[in-house]
Amino acid sequence: MTKTTGREPLRAHRSGPRGGLGQVAGEGPRRPWPLVLAALLLLVLAVPGALLVAPGFIGPDAPQPKPAPPAWQQAPATLSAPQVLAPLQASAPVPLQAAVTAQVEPALKVDGGGTFTGTVQDALTGQVLFDRGGAESRVPASNLKLLTAVAALRTLGPDHRFTTKVVPGTAAGQVVLVGGGDVLLAAGESQPEQVMGHAGLATLAALTAQALQAAGITGDIKVLVDDSLFTGPALNPNWQSGDVEAGEIAPLYPLALNSARLNPAVTTGPRPQDAAMAAAAEFEARLRAAGAGAGLTVAAGVERSPGASQPNTAALAAVESATVAEQVNLMLQVSDNYLAETMGRMAAVATGRPGSNEGATAVVSAELAAAGIPTDALKLADVCGLAMGNQVSARQFTEVVRAIAIGADTRLRAALDGFPVGGLSGTLDARYGDAATSGGAGLVRAKTGTLNTVLALSGYVVDADGRLLVFSFIGNGLTPGAAGNKEALDRAATALAGCGCR
Known part of the structure; x- marks a missing residue:
């Protein structure tokens, strides 16, 4: 039998002439050349493979240290001094x-x-x-809004907020949306971080549906709107028809969406001519959606019902506007005519005057005088500055x-x-x-x-x-x-x- 030792078997005789593939008597065993070449080839191929496999056994190379970031990206050792204007000094020279x-x-x-x-x-x-x-x-022109700002801040106060609420109607199955002076209402959810849209009708509707459900009220619900807080003509006769048609102003009501704009992002062009009914219709739609899962069916069609809400009736739900200070600042920044007229009427109501144009102009004049500002020859035809009679x-x-x-x-x-x-x-x-x-x-x-x-x-x-x-x-x-x-x-x-x- 031939014994294998991991190499080619040894032969006891020569199988060919000297120099052939066999062995010469007296010589040690020899590898055939093709096998040697194959072994070399395997070795050549094995080295790169070993280099690829080795990291799995010995681990990756130690990470190189990252260069330090530039000084301006590093945490400061000390805090910088605040970069603000220095307080005004009374000793600063008065110009000649x-x-x-x-x-x-x-x-x-x-x-x-x-x-x-x-x-x-x-x-x-x-x-x-x-x-x-x-x-x-x-x-x-719109510089007049500065006077309105003074009156609003003095009578209402910077922190005052306007409330839009829902109360039970005088008949079963009625709810009344009551305008309280917020004309910056949003159609959707309340946005507490915003001035425009701080209070939202979707939020008010959801709160109303919850209150009705908690009271065990189901079935048909009718929405009424009470916008009786403002009185007198909704359109000031001192405003030119061209300005109204161009959307510079619109009829005044104590509740409105987006300062009586169809879209808060579009501040020119046509406006709702009945902002209160437009807001009430939006509330009705939101209440219908919110009440669907609570067994409430909201009847189509809002009705205006001045005085339908009783003064001492507890509210089912309510949302509040941004503060008067925030609204005044918005009014001045973007020169919002509708908001200015609303501020004037709300200032009038706060002082016991009617919420009308006459009440608004009267309260602005009175508050200027009370603030020590001369009012000689002052004439006000409106409180936003759109009228040429100011x-x-x-x-x-x-x-x-x-x-x-x-x-x-x-x-x-x-x-x-x-x-x-x-x-x-x-x-x-x-x-x-x-x-x-x-x-x-x-x-x-x-x-x-x-x-x-x-x-x-x-x-x-x-x-x-x-x-x-x-x-x-x-x-x-x-x-x-x-x-x-x-x-x-x-x-x-x-x-x-x-x-x-x-």
């Missing part, structure tokens, strides 16, 4: 009247027809630093701004955030971008006013020496569309921002 006039006068130049009046005052002392017809009564002077506006900024009534400070910032926010976000006005970007804070032949700008600025100045510039009889007039207002305010006028 002649120097301020020399800066503002050439900037306030009319483009085309019409005239500009204006006043600049030192906020702390009230000293007049510039005066061009500052006592003349002028059509102020008459206010630049000097009256600077006194209003002074009262807001440094006056004794600290409730008015809540309006400071509402002033648009030049080049950054609100109705000034697209201004102060050219070479002549960029020096006022981020510094000028002012309420704008725009009508066809009217432009106005009233606000405040800290000058180059750290002095707080208040100003008001009003143009009347201007050439419609003349581009240079807005720039004139902005140039004048920019001159104040850069003023080291001593």
